[in-house]
Amino acid sequence: MSYNYRLNVVNSEQMRRIEGAIFASGMPVAALMEKAALLTAQQLKKSYSLANFPKIGVIVGPGHNGGDALVIARELHLAGYQVSLFCPIAKLKDLTAQQANYVKHLGLIFQKTLESLEDCQLIIDGLFGFGLERTLSGEIAELVDKINSWQKPVISIDIASGIHTDTGEVLGTAIKATHTFCLGLWKRAFFQDLALPYLGKVELIDIGISPLDLETILQDSQPILRVNPDLIRPYLPLPRPLLTHKYQQGHLLIICGSRRYAGGAILTGLGARGSGVGMLSIAVPAALKSLLISHLPEALIIDCPETATGAIAELPLELNNYHVLACGPGLTTENPAIIEQVLDSDKPIILDADALNILAQFGIEKLSSRQNKTILTPHWGEFKRLFPNLSGSQDRINITQEASQQSGAIVLLKGARTIIASPEGKMYIIPESTSALARGGSGDVLTGLIGGFLTQMPDNAPEATALAAYLHAQAGILAAKERTELGVDGVTLANYLFAALKDSIPPAPLDKGGADRRGDQN
Ligand SMILES: NC(=O)C1=CN([C@@H]2O[C@H](COP(=O)(O)OP(=O)(O)OC[C@H]3O[C@@H](n4cnc5c(N)ncnc54)[C@H](O)[C@@H]3O)[C@@H](O)[C@H]2O)[C@H](O)CC1
Numbered sequence: 260m261s262y263n264y265r266l267n268v269v270n271s272e273q274m275r276r277i278e279g280a281i282f283a284s285g286m287p288v289a290a291l292m293e294k295a296a297l298l299t300a301q302q303l304k305k306s307y308s309l310a311n312f313p314k315i316g317v318i319v320g321p322g323h324n325g326g327d328a329l330v331i332a333r334e335l336h337l338a339g340y341q342v343s344l345f346c347p348i349a350k351l352k353d354l355t356a357q358q359a360n361y362v363k364h365l366g367l368i369f370q371k372t373l374e375s376l377e378d379c380q381l382i383i384d385g386l387f388g389f390g391l392e393r394t395l396s397g398e399i400a401e402l403v404d405k406i407n408s409w410q411k412p413v414i415s416i417d418i419a420s421g422i423h424t425d426t427g428e429v430l431g432t433a434i435k436a437t438h439t440f441c442l443g444l445w446k447r448a449f450f451q452d453l454a455l456p457y458l459g460k461v462e463l464i465d466i467g468i469s470p471l472d473l474e475t476i477l478q479d480s481q482p483i484l485r486v487n488p489d490l491i492r493p494y495l496p497l498p499r500p501l502l503t504h505k506y507q508q509g510h511l512l513i514i515c516g517s518r519r520y521a522g523g524a525i526l527t528g529l530g531a532r533g534s535g536v537g538m539l540s541i542a543v544p545a546a547l548k549s550l551l552i553s554h555l556p557e558a559l560i561i562d563c564p565e566t567a568t569g570a571i572a573e574l575p576l577e578l579n580n581y582h583v584l585a586c587g588p589g590l591t592t593e594n595p596a597i598i599e600q601v602l603d604s605d606k607p608i609i610l611d612a613d614a615l616n617i618l619a620q621f622g623i624e625k626l627s628s629r630q631n632k633t634i635l636t637p638h639w640g641e642f643k644r645l646f647p648n649l650s651g652s653q654d655r656i657n658i659t660q661e662a663s664q665q666s667g668a669i670v671l672l673k674g675a676r677t678i679i680a681s682p683e684g685k686m687y688i689i690p691e692s693t694s695a696l697a698r699g700g701s702g703d704v705l706t707g708l709i710g711g712f713l714t715q716m717p718d719n720a721p722e723a724t725a726l727a728a729y730l731h732a733q734a735g736i737l738a739a740k741e742r743t744e745l746g747v748d749g750v751t752l753a754n755y756l757f758a759a760l761k762d763s764i765p766p767a768p769l770d771k772g773g774a775d776r777r778g779d780q781n
């Protein structure tokens with residue numbers, strides 16, 4: 260396991276312990292504050308020029324978040340900005356009080372009222388960081404609401420004040436930042452859907468936390484990793500071996516679609532196509548066969564007997580002949596027997612959409628007799644039906660982890676920030692996405708894509724799931740950039756998967772031997 264400030268996501272207790280280890284080894288607290296705040300000030304000056312933002316208001320809290328804000332205020336003042344300060348709580352921590360004295364010496368003014376900052380073009384929020392302990396109330400809550408009502412750009416230091424660093428909950432009220440500089444390490448709240456509207460654009464300030472200090476503190480807990488291309492590349496089935504054939508690249512069976520929801524089958528198939536899987540078979544109700552062939556000529560379409568309303572009535576197949584089964588989009592809940600058959604197979608399975616709704620009727624205990632991996636890909640509504648005992652909490656990181664433990668399945672909870680947890684304790688977070696994907700059909704593409712990657716990397720199921728979710732989000736972002744957020748229908752999304760793969764995870768250069776052999780053939 261490697262530790263890296265870009266990858267590891269921490270909670271406030273871990274952040275405190277890492278900070279503690281750094282201080283205990285000799286780094287002075289004031290030096291780390293200086294470093295963090297100077298680097299933040301540099302970024303600020305780049306993004307918010309003196310010409311456009313000559314007057315800046317800084318809200319100073321009682322702890323070290325307020326100390327950071329004072330160092331930033333000092334640097335902006337020295338760079339020529341006109342800086343006004345407001346400090347709503349009189350009692351300051353020692354280091355913060357020292358920083359306050361120095362800026363006073365430089366001639367910066369602590370204003371008596373918040374209103375004195377109303378004519379500033381930009382507000383810096385240094386009220387609370389990860390030391391926030393209780394709900395905002397009284398004058399502090401009023402102050403936060405007032406700042407929000409100004410509708411100005413607000414830059415939060417470390418986290419938007421009022422947001423719980425771990426759960427992302429709003430404690431009473433919270434600053435609605437337009438931009439948040441996260442100091443040192445990504446905290447959990449940055450990946451909790453609840454907090455996203457309060458954080459604005461997010462940026463990590465690298466304050467030089469070493470892998471050594473990370474390892475010391477994090478080695479005893481299961482890591483939460485923020486997915487990026489470096490993380491995923493080692494698992495990718497790229498480049499392909501020189502001598503391979505289609506069945507060595509895996510055989511995926513998709514079971515989906517009904518006369519009512521034919522599109523779900525097509526989109527799941529297109530998602531699978533985006534994974535480059537060697538062989539793709541798609542089981543659909545007989546009436547859909549020619550439609551599927553016209554969209555996916557490379558796939559083997561299996562026509563199944565239908566119910567009176569056009570759902571799959573039975574699967575006349577030996578399911579264990581396939582490497583992976585992906586099941587659910589467009590099925591309808593009419594025929595639970597199909598899902599029973601899928602659950603009884605010895606192969607890895609991915610359950611989505613109506614397969615999840617049927618599983619919810621059975622209860623997740625039904626998974627306990629499975630001999631191979633199960634991947635569940637619920638959105639929030641499906642999650643609530645599957646795990647009603649967890650649906651009271653909004654801490655999506657925590658409940659995804661819990662759901663995986665309870666079910667013994669890999670659980671992927673869809674959202675603005677998709678979370679993936681595996682029963683052996685792995686956790687992955689997809690760090691960015693686009694609301695263009697909040698659209699019927701996107702999930703079907705993801706199911707096929709996960710199936711296709713899992714077929715090709717069967718020993719790394721959590722990573723195959725994370726890779727698919729990452730590329731799916733990247734494809735959405737890319738498509739939305741070119742076509743706007745309204746232009747990303749499921750087919751378009753599937754068509755962008757290869758561009759996303761090429762852009763974010765270019766194949767490693769061929770090893771020399773491989774290149775030479777290819778040369779010989781020419
Ligand atoms: N990450 C790093 O390595 C560094 C972080 N720095 C900054 O330090 C803060 C954390 O500082 P800390 O002093 O521990 O906590 P806060 O500033 O967040 O606030 C604690 C302060 O506020 C009081 N308080 C808490 N909740 C409330 C409330 N609801 N109402 C009123 N008062 C409240 C509490 O009693 C304390 O007095 C971190 O976020 C970074 O910004 C370092 O500067 C650099 C290294």
Ligand SMILES: [K+]
Nearest residue numbers: 384387416418
């Ligand atoms: K803050």
